[in-house]
Amino acid sequence: MAYFIGREPGAARIRLGERLGEGAAGAVHTVRGQKGVAAKLYHPGKGLDALERKIDAMLARPPKLPPVEHEGVAYPQIAWPQGKLYDGQGKFVGFLMPEIDFSRSTSLVNLLQRSSRRAEKLSDYYGYRVLVARNLASVFAQLHGAGHHMIDMKPANLRFYPALSWMAVVDADGFSIAGRNRRLPADQVSDEYIAPESWRRQPAELGEPQDLFGLAVIIFQLLNNGMHPFAGSGDAGQASDLQSRVLAGLYGYGLTKIDGARPGAASIHKTFRRSTRMLFDRAFTTTDDRPTAAEWRDHLDGLVGMLIPCEAKPLEHAHFGSGCGFCAHEARLQSAAQVHREREQRRARRASAQARARRPVPLHGSGVPGVPWPGTIAQSRRANAVPLWQSRPGLAGTAGSRPGSRTAALVAILLPLLALGGAIGGAASFSRQDQRTETDLWNAAFIVDARSMKDVDSDPASMEETANDAGSGPCASLSGWIEKRLCERPQLAAAERQVTAQFERTAARHSGWARQALTDEHLRWLERQGRCVLMPDPDPCLAESYADRLAALEKRDAS
Numbered sequence: 001m002a003y004f005i006g007r008e009p010g011a012a013r014i015r016l017g018e019r020l021g022e023g024a025a026g027a028v029h030t031v032r033g034q035k036g037v038a039a040k041l042y043h044p045g046k047g048l049d050a051l052e053r054k055i056d057a058m059l060a061r062p063p064k065l066p067p068v069e070h071e072g073v074a075y076p077q078i079a080w081p082q083g084k085l086y087d088g089q090g091k092f093v094g095f096l097m098p099e100i101d102f103s104r105s106t107s108l109v110n111l112l113q114r115s116s117r118r119a120e121k122l123s124d125y126y127g128y129r130v131l132v133a134r135n136l137a138s139v140f141a142q143l144h145g146a147g148h149h150m151i152d153m154k155p156a157n158l159r160f161y162p163a164l165s166w167m168a169v170v171d172a173d174g175f176s177i178a179g180r181n182r183r184l185p186a187d188q189v190s191d192e193y194i195a196p197e198s199w200r201r202q203p204a205e206l207g208e209p210q211d212l213f214g215l216a217v218i219i220f221q222l223l224n225n226g227m228h229p230f231a232g233s234g235d236a237g238q239a240s241d242l243q244s245r246v247l248a249g250l251y252g253y254g255l256t257k258i259d260g261a262r263p264g265a266a267s268i269h270k271t272f273r274r275s276t277r278m279l280f281d282r283a284f285t286t287t288d289d290r291p292t293a294a295e296w297r298d299h300l301d302g303l304v305g306m307l308i309p310c311e312a313k314p315l316e317h318a319h320f321g322s323g324c325g326f327c328a329h330e331a332r333l334q335s336a337a338q339v340h341r342e343r344e345q346r347r348a349r350r351a352s353a354q355a356r357a358r359r360p361v362p363l364h365g366s367g368v369p370g371v372p373w374p375g376t377i378a379q380s381r382r383a384n385a386v387p388l389w390q391s392r393p394g395l396a397g398t399a400g401s402r403p404g405s406r407t408a409a410l411v412a413i414l415l416p417l418l419a420l421g422g423a424i425g426g427a428a429s430f431s432r433q434d435q436r437t438e439t440d441l442w443n444a445a446f447i448v449d450a451r452s453m454k455d456v457d458s459d460p461a462s463m464e465e466t467a468n469d470a471g472s473g474p475c476a477s478l479s480g481w482i483e484k485r486l487c488e489r490p491q492l493a494a495a496e497r498q499v500t501a502q503f504e505r506t507a508a509r510h511s512g513w514a515r516q517a518l519t520d521e522h523l524r525w526l527e528r529q530g531r532c533v534l535m536p537d538p539d540p541c542l543a544e545s546y547a548d549r550l551a552a553l554e555k556r557d558a559s
């Protein structure tokens with residue numbers, strides 16, 4: 001089938017490439033010979049007249065959301081229609097839009113939980129989530145500024161570029177669009193994100209207040225450990241599904257307590273700034289005074305600027321000046337685990353005493369003088385066992401953040417460079433990039449850290465393994481596997497020093513955006529280098545990685 005970008009005879013013809021995806025409304029393809037362009041073709045019988053009017057209205061009033069340029073690659077923030085498509089008879093069949101690279105973007109759902117962040121290799125640094133929340137609000141400030149509403153707002157319908165923290169929004173033709181004389185409505189909305197006042201209304205009747213409710217829910221989830229603002233504990237018999245709790249007003253995180261609504265155990269909302277809590281309260285307890293997307297964007301901009309990495313886990317936790325909510329939560333979990341352990345110990349002691357009482361007492365205990373029953377030893381060992389991460393507190397945290405570690409050294413090199421880059425860049429938009437890159441820095445440092453820890457903080461078995469690996473000697477006390485390796489292998493340590501010195505020299509010759517790009521590139525290299533741990537013998541992999549990096553840096557210097 002032939003498709004044309006105009007109705008008139010002689011209009012340019014396009015050829016469809018691979019199919020990128022398909023939904024209830026249509027199928028999306030690449031366009032041959034037009035890199036970065038996608039074509040959506042509506043399924044037959046989809047009310048094409050109404051859809052054409054909607055696409056006309058979208059073309060007439062696009063939001064101000066240009067693609068973000070990074071290292072020569074354009075990253076569209078939204079797949080907004082760019083032109084209409086017709087068949088050979090001049091009938092409207094669909095539209096052209098920017099292609100969103102799905103391999104470079106991911107669903108916002110993946111950012112909410114720690115397990116999916118790890119599975120998708122997304123930053124675990126809290127500040128990164130605050131930054132994504134800020135960029136989300138910024139997209140909606142522009143969209144609302146142009147009079148359009150998403151309506152079916154939920155994390156599953158939103159994508160972002162992990163490397164940039166910017167949004168990548170698709171399916172925009174499903175939004176509610178402001179036409180010249182009338183609104184071209186949305187036709188869908190999803191449970192858990194439906195504002196209480198929207199519940200009894202059709203999606204077509206909904207507007208900005210619905211978006212502002214959904215936006216606030218997502219921001220709350222990003223800021224509060226993935227928790228939904230209407231999740232939490234409550235009285236017996238209370239609604240447990242989230243949409244029913246929204247309708248019942250069971251918001252347990254307000255400055256003023258609501259009867260029967262209690263926060264979830266993992267919540268860190270008490271460490272939010274009072275101004276943040278007031279915005280959430282307005283979003284979830286009023287229908288006509290919800291913070292606008294622009295208000296959220298500006299507020300989150302301020303929050304990003306005031307983030308303080310926590311001392312215990314600076315590469316993961318951060319707070320806004322009122323103490324680290326994550327550490328407080330971990331402490332609560334630990335004390336609950338302690339109570340549980342003590343209960344288990346008492347139970348084991350009781351069981352062992354009962355077993356002893358039932359056994360015929362041998363003349364000499366176990367038969368060997370001074371040695372009690374073997375069963376008793378095993379039981380008491382088990383009962384009194386202290387998990388390794390308790391007996392070695394240093395291992396429980398992100399060890400890479402310890403002063404003197406390779407990660408700390410890197411942070412020390414890169415942070416001043418970033419600060420300098422910011423001063424050179426000057427422009428307001430640079431500060432955003434600066435924050436983003438700083439986040440990447442923390443993130444990359446965290447990845448360095450995570451690979452060295454092999455997830456020991458969550459897995460007692462591997463914790464034990466790592467502790468056993470530590471052995472003794474001068475290198476044993478070092479935290480990460482790379483640090484240990486460098487300590488034990490002078491040749492690798494020399495290569496590390498050479499690359500670091502070259503990086504500093506190359507960085508000094510660049511300024512502004514070029515320096516940003518170089519720093520980003522270096523962080524990505526570090527991340528890739530960490531994969532050497534997967535090799536049976538990581539040494540050749542590390543050596544090759546240093547050689548490649550040195551060559552790449554020298555080539556940059558020469559160009």
Ligand SMILES: Nc1ncnc2c1ncn2[C@@H]1O[C@H](COP(=O)(O)OP(=O)(O)OP(=O)(O)O)[C@@H](O)[C@H]1O
Nearest residue numbers: 020021022023024025026028079098099100170171
């Ligand atoms: N701009 C784009 N770039 C790349 N892929 C895209 C783009 N737009 C859509 N896709 C792919 O095509 C799929 C279907 O697109 P879209 O969601 O727009 O269709 P739909 O028929 O409106 O779907 P739904 O029924 O969910 O509303 C998407 O899930 C995605 O995989």
Ligand SMILES: [Mg+2]
Nearest residue numbers: 023025171174
């Ligand atoms: Mg759609």
